[in-house]
Amino acid sequence: MSQEPDSSPSGPVRMATIWCPDWPVVAAGCPADVPAAVLRAHRVVARTRAAADEGIVIGQRRRQAQQRCPSIMLLDDDPSRDAREFESIVRTVAEIAPRVDVVEPGWMSVAARGPSRYFGGDEAMATHVRDAVMGVSGIPVGLQAGVGVADGRFAASVAARLGVRRGHPVVVAPGGSRDFCGPLPIGWLQTLDEVDADLVDLFVRLGLRRLGELAALDPSDVLGRFGPVGAHAHRLASGTDIRPANTVDPAPERRLARVLDDPAAQSEAVVFVAKQLADELADRLGADGRVCTRLVVLLETEHGERSERSWYRSAGMSAAAMVERVRWQLDAWVNLPRGSEHEITGGVTLVRLAPEEVRADDGVQLGLWGGQSDADRRALRSIARLTTLTSETAVTVPVWQGGRLPADRYRWMPATLVDLDQRERAVSRTATGAGIDGRSGPWPGCLPAPAPATVFDEPLPLDVLDARGQVVRVSGRGTMSADPAAIRLLLGSEAEGWQRGPLSTVRSWAGPWPVDQHWWEPTRHRRLARFQMLVDGDDGDGGDDGSEQRAHLVIAEHQHWYLLATYD
Amino acid sequence: MPVAHPFDRLLPDGLMRGQVVSCRGSGARSVAFGLVSTALAEGAWMAVIDVPTFGTDAAAELGVPLERVVRVETNAVGSSGSGWVDVMGAAVDGFDLVLTRVPAELHDRRPAAVRKLNSRVRQKGAVVVTLGTAGALGGDIELTTQRTSWAGLEDGAGHLERRVVEVQASGRRIPERRSCAIEMVGAGTRVALGVATERDPQAELLAEMTATTEKADGVVVTDLNDRRLAG
Incomplete structure (x- = not known):
C-alpha cells in the first residue's frame, strides 16, 4: 500500500x-x-x-x-x-x-x-x-x-x-x-x-x-x-485537516504477519491470532509514543483467497479496537453470498496487520480513555483468553438496566460485546443518571439498601406457613391471611414432585411490598408482593452456636411463594 | 493490597498477594465484597468464577466498582467444557482478585492440577477469595462470620437496614485468632462499614431515634409508590 x-x-x-x-x-x-x-x-x-x-x-x-x-x-x-x-x-x-x-x-x-x-x-x-x-x-x-x-x-x-x-x-x-x-x-x-x-x-x-x-x-x-x-x-x-508534520509513516517492517501452519477454520482462532498481533503492534507503537490511525488488515486462506481492508479511526486504535475491526472484516467475509468473488473456501493461513498511518500519541487518546493501566491491559488479555477457554456467553460483565427486583437490576452482557476500554465512563454515567440517591432516581419502589448478596437465577419455591401450619395467602390488595410463622424450602422439581425441606421459624418479617409492573405488556406483566424475613439458620455452615439468623427476600406471586435472594 | 477500614483490624497487612482467603458463615458474601472493595477501587480487576448467584447490587453498595468485575461460568450452556481448574489458571494470570466457589468434588481431594494452580497463584501474585471452604486450595486465611444480628425488621413493619457481624480471622498465616464485630448499615445506595461499638445505651437510643424517623419517611414513600403501581 x-x-x-x-x-x-x-x-x-x-x-x-x-x-x-x-x-x-x-x-x-x-x-x-x-x-x-x-x-x-x-x-x-x-x-x-x-x-x-x-x-x-x-x-x-x-x-x-x-x-x-x-x-x-x-x-x-x-x-x-x-x-x-x-x-x-x-x-x-x-x-x-x-x-x-x-x-x-x-x-x-x-x-x-x-x-x-x-x-x-x-x-x-x-x-x-x-x-x-x-x-x-x-x-x-x-x-x-x-x-x-x-x-x-x-x-x-x-x-x-x-x-x-x-x-x-x-x-x-x-x-x-x-x-x-x-x-x-x-x-x-x-x-x-x-x-x-x-x-x-x-x-x-x-x-x-x-x-x-x-x-x-x-x-x-x-x-x-x-x-x-x-x-x-x-x-x-481551519479546514487544514493535515497530519501534524512530526509523524512519519511506519516502515514496512512495522507490519506484523503470522502464518498459520494449520489453517484456522474457526473465526475465533483467527481472532485469537489477531489479538496477539494487535497487542504486539500496539506495544511497539506505544513504545515510540505513537498510535495507529489507519490499519490495513489482510487475511489469506489456504486456497489463496484474500480479504484486505483498510480501517481508519482518527482517535487512534487500541489493541482491542484493532481486534474488533479484524472481527468485523472476518464476519463480513465469511458471510459473503455464495459464488461471489474472493469467497472464502478454506481455512485462514495468513493474518497481517499493517499500520499505514500513525501519528504521535499526543493526548487525544488519553482524553478518550484516561490512560490504560497495566492491570487493565492484563485483565483485557485475560478476558480474551477466558473467552476462548469457555465460550462467549460464559464471560460476562454487568450492565446497569434498573428494576425493582434484585435479579433485574443488572444485565450480564458477554464481555466481547462491550467496549471495556470505555466501560468506566458508561457505568458511572448510568450511576449518575440514577440520581445521587438511587431511590429518588428512576426506580421508586425498589427496596432500600442493603441489597441481598446472594441472588438466585431461578427463584427457589418454598412454603410460608402461619402459626397453625396453613400456607399464608396474599390477596391482590396486599392483605395476608395470617402472619408468617415458619418457612420450608421445596426441593426437587415440579416433575418429580416437591420434597419438603426442614421447617425454619420466622423471627421477624416485613412486607408486603407489592409490585405490579409491565401491566401494559401481557407477556412481561408481573404482579407480586415482596417480603423480608429473618429466619433461624437451618444450615450450620460455620455457625457454631446455632444462633445464626438468616435474612431472606421472599416473594408471593400467583399464590406461590419463592425465595428470591438471601442477605448473606 | 489494601483493605477497607474495619477489615484492617483483622488483616493489618491487607491482602497479601499469592494468598487464598476463604470467607465462611452466614455473612460470607458481604464480608468478601467489603474485603475486596478497596483494592478494586484502586484499579485492580476481579474475576468472579462460578458464582451464578453474585449479588451485583450488594457488591456495588459495598463499594465494588462493577466496571472492573468480570463473571465467568465454567459450566454455562455452549461452553467448551474446560474445567474449573483451567479457568482459574487463566484468571489468576490476568486478574489481581479472583472470587470463586470451590467445586464440591474438590473439597476433600487435592489433585496435582490444583497444586499446580496453587503455585501459579503464588507466582502471579493474585489473591483468591473463596466463598465457603477453600477445599483443595488450602486457604491461608479463613474469615468466619458468627452471630449475625439484624436490626430494622419488626413483625410486619420496617425493613432490614443494619446488621452486626462478628468476623473471626484464623488460619495458618495468622498466629492468633483475631475477631472484630463489623457493622453494616444501609445508607442510600451504599452500605457503610464500621466497627460495632460495645453496647452503649445512649448511642443505641440515638440510633434508634434516627432509625425510626428515617423509617417513617421510607415507609411513606415506598407505600405511596407501591399504591400507585398497584393501582
Missing part, C-alpha cells in the same frame, strides 16, 4: 466520504416507514425515518423513546451485523475507487483525486458513487447515502452528512474547506468523534459557537490553553 497520493505538502488530501445515516437500523433490515430504533446501553444510536418523525432522537433513553412512540420496534445493537451488511457497499465503492478506508460500518472515506480525474470532476464522481451505493443489490430497504467531497477527511465527512439532508452530493471546492466549515456549529467536532463532549461544552461556554470562531484564534494560543487536543480541534476547524 505504497500508493500514498502525492498530496501537495501545503494542503490536506482531497477526500470523498460516503455516509449512510442510521446504518444499524438499515443493517437490521427495517423499512424506513416502520418506526424502529437500535439501542446501545439503553440509548438510541440509530432510528428509521418514521421513528424520527415521531420525535425519536439519537441519544434518547429507551423509556423516553417508548413514551414518544409506543409502537416503536426496539432492536439490540449488533456491531458484527452492521459490519456484515456494510460489506457489499464497501465492495461496490472499492470497485470505483481504490483506496477505501472504513471508519465504522456506515461511514467510509476514499481518496478522491484519482477517481475524480477518471470520472471528469468531483461532482460527476460523487454522483456516480452515490448512484452506485444506492443501487447495491441485496441491501435492505431504507438505505440513504450522502457523499461529500472536500479537502481533508473532516470537511468531507461534514459534507457527506449535509449531503444526506440535501439529497445530493455536496462538493466543497479545493481550498474551500475553511470557508465551508466556518459557519458550522462547533458541535460537529463532537458529532464526528474528534473531540469529546467536555471540550465542546467548554468552547461553547467560552463563546466559541461556530467552527469559524475557533479557527479565527491564534493557533499558538489555542495550543497553550487547550493542549494538543485543542490544537487538533483548531486544525480541523
